[in-house]
Amino acid sequence: MTCLPKNPTEKKLGLVIDLDICVGCHACAVNCKEWNTAGKSAPLTDYDPYGKKPDGVWFNRIHTYETDDGQGNGTTVHFPRSCLHCEDAPCVTVCPTGASYKRTEDGIVLVNEDICIGCKLCSWACPYGAREYDEAEGVMKKCTLCVDKIYNENLPETSRVPACVSTCPAGARSFGDLGDPDSEVSKLVAARGGVELMPEQGTKPVNRYLPPRPRKKGEEGKAPRMLNHSDDSADGAGLIARWVDKILS
Amino acid sequence: MHPAKSVIFFTTASGAGYGMMVWLAVLAALGLVPADMAFGLFAFGIGFTLIVGGLLSSTFHLGHPERAWRAFSQWRSSWLSREGVSSVVAFLPLGLFALSWVVMGENGGNAALLGLVGAAMSLLTVFTTSMIYAQLKTIPAWHNGWTVAGYLVLGPMNGAVIVLLLAQAFGYAEAASLLRMAALGLLVAALLVKLAYWARIHGGRVTSTAGSATGLGHLGKVTMSASPHDTDNYLLREMGFRVARKHAAKLRPIAIVAGFLLPFALIALTHSIVGGNAAVLALALAWLLCQVGLYVERWLFFAEAKHAVTLYYGEQAV
Numbered sequence: 001m002t003c004l005p006k007n008p009t010e011k012k013l014g015l016v017i018d019l020d021i022c023v024g025c026h027a028c029a030v031n032c033k034e035w036n037t038a039g040k041s042a043p044l045t046d047y048d049p050y051g052k053k054p055d056g057v058w059f060n061r062i063h064t065y066e067t068d069d070g071q072g073n074g075t076t077v078h079f080p081r082s083c084l085h086c087e088d089a090p091c092v093t094v095c096p097t098g099a100s101y102k103r104t105e106d107g108i109v110l111v112n113e114d115i116c117i118g119c120k121l122c123s124w125a126c127p128y129g130a131r132e133y134d135e136a137e138g139v140m141k142k143c144t145l146c147v148d149k150i151y152n153e154n155l156p157e158t159s160r161v162p163a164c165v166s167t168c169p170a171g172a173r174s175f176g177d178l179g180d181p182d183s184e185v186s187k188l189v190a191a192r193g194g195v196e197l198m199p200e201q202g203t204k205p206v207n208r209y210l211p212p213r214p215r216k217k218g219e220e221g222k223a224p225r226m227l228n229h230s231d232d233s234a235d236g237a238g239l240i241a242r243w244v245d246k247i248l249s
Numbered sequence: 250m251h252p253a254k255s256v257i258f259f260t261t262a263s264g265a266g267y268g269m270m271v272w273l274a275v276l277a278a279l280g281l282v283p284a285d286m287a288f289g290l291f292a293f294g295i296g297f298t299l300i301v302g303g304l305l306s307s308t309f310h311l312g313h314p315e316r317a318w319r320a321f322s323q324w325r326s327s328w329l330s331r332e333g334v335s336s337v338v339a340f341l342p343l344g345l346f347a348l349s350w351v352v353m354g355e356n357g358g359n360a361a362l363l364g365l366v367g368a369a370m371s372l373l374t375v376f377t378t379s380m381i382y383a384q385l386k387t388i389p390a391w392h393n394g395w396t397v398a399g400y401l402v403l404g405p406m407n408g409a410v411i412v413l414l415l416a417q418a419f420g421y422a423e424a425a426s427l428l429r430m431a432a433l434g435l436l437v438a439a440l441l442v443k444l445a446y447w448a449r450i451h452g453g454r455v456t457s458t459a460g461s462a463t464g465l466g467h468l469g470k471v472t473m474s475a476s477p478h479d480t481d482n483y484l485l486r487e488m489g490f491r492v493a494r495k496h497a498a499k500l501r502p503i504a505i506v507a508g509f510l511l512p513f514a515l516i517a518l519t520h521s522i523v524g525g526n527a528a529v530l531a532l533a534l535a536w537l538l539c540q541v542g543l544y545v546e547r548w549l550f551f552a553e554a555k556h557a558v559t560l561y562y563g564e565q566a567v
Binding site: 002003004019024026029053054055056057058061062063064065066067068069070073074075076077079081090092093094095096097098099115116117118119120121123124125126127128129132133134135137138139140195196197198199200201202209211212 | 250310311312313314316317319320321322323325326327328329330333381384385386387388456457459461462463464465467468469470471472473474475476477478480481482483484487488556557558561562
């Protein structure tokens, strides 16, 4: 049924992504592709993979942004973008077939590919671009939060986290229950002021992004430990340099 | 948004077909047209061809057309599902109305009543179509009442232009004069609705920004310095369509002149100045121009609409 669960789900599994830590290496996207092309939504089709215009289905895309406050201060931020498993997921309610659904037990948003008709309306309804259409299979695909990994009892307990989380070499990604205020991820969000993306869209996303910490600033608003050049002094220079300096000044 | 030909054809064709049904029911209820078989065959033939053709073409862009029947199941939450249900339910009264008119030679009384029920279902179906677009917060250009008003006025307008041509060709003067007034009135109303729609979407209203999309707005202007992928992906092909915006300023006047102004002038001419075969010719030309104008209008409706996901790919505001 494409109606959302009547009450907000008690458990809200999701990701917390630290934009201060992410180095933009794309490892999470690659491991996501690796796991999921053999998992629940397999395959994650590639079109023309070795040709001139390679393209394909990915659940996780890593953008890089630059910010500019107009006063010479800028930051570079690497930004992984994937499904936010929204509480009020518009991709679920627009689905005409019941293929798109949100699980009551943990809040994960999934697609039943056996009944999806590939009308693409869910991808129009999602502001985050979380859903990608598989041209070869004719159905919509999306992040499953590695539902086939996080509950998998054949794996050691430490491995029961989404592939993007277990692979991140920098530790920028955390996984947990954001519905429990005492969980590690909830505490992390509270401590760092984690934000929702596009709250004005009314989707109530579960995933949170931790914004970059304010940069430390040195004298006159410049970066700390910046060298002070004093170009007018030849003190400490070699004999020839001092000689040239004397002639030219 | 990518203007898929199948969806442009679907929304214009089925809108025109449902609009025709509305006017056929009105003519029957007012007793302005006899239950003539030839007229009925022409009118319902064109009307149902437009509706069925439109509905079929809307399944062309599906990944699994053979599963389309599943789309009738989620009417409690989904406007697309409601549209499917409404369009199928509408066939029942409309089909009986058409049979009664063409086969039984009866279009008054109960037949007219069936026609009016069918007309109401037709308008309901057009309304559900408009809500598929108007419900999407991700596309602010569509998420407003002008979208709904546009569909509800353009369908009956297009239908009136076509039924007017038929009534004139078959020599039903009374029906033609009513339809002429209706078509002229709806052409003006539709133009005003579209002008209001364009004024709104180009009015600088902002729903979401690159700053709110990334949560980095407090740091200043956010620009993308590296894309996740070198070639266009599904998101950019489907929702990042840019070609039209370059030409939108030129295409809007074309839509206005061909879709509304010229048909208005031609139809007004047939009021008193032009008569006989010349009037039929003028109305046929009015229909043709109107259809071309509506295709351009519908193409712009998709192509001009910016989707929130483009904020992740360099768009600053939607």
